[in-house]
Amino acid sequence: MDAKEARAPRLFDEVRRKLRVHHYSLRTERAYLGWIRRFILANGRRHPRTLGGREVEAFLSRLAVQGKVAASTQNQALSALLFLYREVLGVRLPWMEDVIRAKRPARLPVVLSQAEVRALLACMDGRTGLIAQLLYGTGLRLMEALRLRVKDVDFGRNEIVVRNGKGGRDRRTLLPASLAAPLQEEVDRARVLHQRDLAAGFGAVWLPHALARKYPGAPTEFGWQYVFPALRLSVDPHDGTIRRHHLDDATLSRAIRRARLLAGIDKPVSAHTLRHSFATHLLEAGYDIRTIQELLGHKDVATTQIYTHVLNRGGRGVLSPLDH
Known part of the structure; x- marks a missing residue:
């Protein structure tokens, strides 16, 4: 196991701990860990501390353009990365505050007679x-x-x-x-x-x-x-x-x-x-x-x-x- 792989489990453990301190649900915990893992893998297993706004924006853009995910899914990925940098890594990055969330289209709910x-x-x-x-x-x-x-x-x-x-x-x-x-x-x-x-x-x-x-x-x-x-x-x-x-x-x-x-x-x-x-x-x-x-x-x-x-x-x- 190389140094990059050795750091990943400790990072995930800290993310999990912080989520539970803030009383996030188990569903949210699983979703956030999944997005953080995908973000790290998409950037060659580099530690998030070495990444910046360019990598985050590129990741979110790929979700929308190539993955064709819904706006709510893209916003969930952004929320996970915001939590990672703010609460876990303790890094206050101005570009993270300025990232524009995808606008969710207005949808009428499905209603049964x-x-x-x-x-x-x-x-x-x-x-x-x-x-x-x-x-x-x-x-x-x-x-x-x-x-x-x-x-x-x-x-x-x-x-x-x-x-x-x-x-x-x-x-x-x-x-x-x-x-x-x-x-x-x-x-x-x-x-x-x-x-x-x-x-x-x-x-x-x-x-x-x-x-x-x-x-x-x-x-x-x-x-x-x-x-x-x-x-x-x-x-x-x-x-x-x-x-x-x-x-x-x-x-x-x-x-x-x-x-x-x-x-x-x-x-x-x-x-x-x-x-x-x-x-x-x-x-x-x-x-x-x-x-x-x-x-x-x-x-x-x-x-x-x-x-x-x-x-x-x-x-x-x-x-x-x-x-x-």
């Missing part, structure tokens, strides 16, 4: 079917639903508390009455699984922001357990502890893909499509856009207003002269 939603959900069952109903019935993001803790489901008030949502904000959303009973059954199954884990010497769930140190008994309390726990124990990549994580998001994605084909829906459908459909159908029902903004957890109402452009009757309720 109510009939298409019914057809999709009818082709799903079990836990994935319940989660899909939860996404459409509450407007939760996929990871917000999978990371839902038992203590944050209030059956008495028919509401769900979303902790540390996008932007680090908490919010409340409704709990559909039709989901109360099946969700309670899911909680009961999680309780049995948790008791089994405790008997086997496990049962401590992962807690964010050093809460485990502040409240030593919390990780084993049932209220902190996931509503949708994984079927198997696994090794936590953060600290190597064997614990039970939440259900893998890929499991739900595969179930939605199968249901879409069975339902004969030609539109591209993902878990986020159900969130889009939730907001659009509430607007169609006449609910106030500020209420919908609060349920979705949007910081700016302008983000919520995009759903006015996908209503069946048009953003302003305009009727075509051909239909008169």
